[in-house]
Amino acid sequence: MDTLKLKEAKDMLAxxxxxxxxxxxxxxxxxxxxxxxxxxxxxxxxxxxxxxxVQNPLSVPLFSENAQEMKFVDQNMNEIQRIDFKQKFGFIKMAYAEDLQQLWLLDDSTKRLIQYNFRNNTTINSYPFDASFDDLMDLLVFENKVYILTRKHIRVYSLKFEKLFEAPLENGKRFRRENEIILVVADNSILKYDPEKGMVKFFGDQDAQIVDKNILAYFEIKANKLYLYNLEKIKETKLQTEPEIRKETPSAVVEPPVDKPVENEVKKAEEEQKESSEKAPETGLQKLMNEISEVQVSGI
Known part of the structure; x- marks a missing residue:
């Protein structure tokens, strides 16, 4: 991409x-x-x-603490709905859109977690939630668990405000849920929440300015340039390096390298080019569907 488009970027999502x-x-x-x-x-x-x-590009939710509202935009970045919290609630510190009709709201003035149906303007449930909201970064509610991300920690609570998990986590920005998997996107790394192992880092680059992922790849902005890493490459590298490292440090978290030698990349590119020349050309849609099918078969 043009470096001018990436310059001064505060965040990136794919x-x-x-x-x-x-x-x-x-x-x-x-x-x-x-x-x-x-x-x-x-x-x-x-x-x-x-x-x-932006996992559903047809309805992208945006929350503003300053304006005390949430809006949804469509695939062309046109506003399709706006929800004003000022008339009905106190001061909403964070809002999470669970689906296309329900929101979870952290009301700082009443110290409550509110389940709100914005389609018919009704409050479904309200739970006492006396937590510190000073350095709150993101909120996610899934399967009766409340995930709280702050500037330095991740915490998991039950709806009864019982703390189930807590771990230090620097520079966390937002949650990403992929089916049953809860991910945390930080400044230069992506971590997975594991109830037994804690936070497991499976992608990171100390020199990256911004990172993100979709179902097919990891993305990062580094030195005002956009880099893309194939999801399968990262998985294969982790599987190859994990057994050897575990012999020395059984409890260590394996962090696969994001870069490979240039020679290997060139050799692989030549092989891929040779294979593609032997195949019939695919349309862009066919190629995308094939890639998604491969990822699903791999269990990603």
Whole structure:
């Protein structure tokens, strides 16, 4: 991508179609690009907004603590719905859109966690939740568990405000849920929550400015350039290096390298080119469907 598009990026998100969303704090803009760098849409905001997720590009939720509202935008970055919290609640510190009709709200004024149906404007449940909201970064509710991400920790609670898990975690930005898997996207790493092992890092680069992932690949911005890492490559590297490292440090978390020697990449590229020349050409949609099928077969 053009380095000018990545310059001053505060955050980056990738949907499962390979589209990128670049958020800039300088002008509070959210810009959507396709995989070739072509701009598909741009949203200019008047106050800071937090993008929750872009996994469903047809309805992207954004929350603003300053404006006390949540809005949803479509695939062309046009606003399709706005929810104003000021008239019905106290001060909402964080909001999580569970689906297309329910929100979970952390009300700082009443210290309660509220389950709210915004389609019919009704409160479904309200739970006492007397936690510190000062350094809150993100919120996620899944299977009767409340996941709280702060600047330095991740905490997991039951709906009865019982603490189930806590671990230090530096520079965490947001949660990402993939079916049953709970991920944390930090500044330069992506970690998986494991109830037994704790937080397991399976992608990271100390030199990266921003990282993210979709169902097919990892993305990172480093030195104002965009890098993409194949999901299968990272998995294969981890499987190859894990047994040897575990002999020395059984409890250590394996962090697979994100770079491979240039010679290996060139050799693999030549092999892939040779294979592709022997196959009939695929359309872009066929290629995407094949890649998704391969990932599903692999159990990702």
């Amino acid at each position: 949907d499962d179609y390979g589209n990128l969303y670049i958020y800039k704090n300088k002008d509070f803009s959210l810009t959507k690009y396709d995989s070739l760098g072509k701009q598909l849409g741009k949203l200019m905001l008047t106050v800071p907004y937090k993008v929750q997720t």
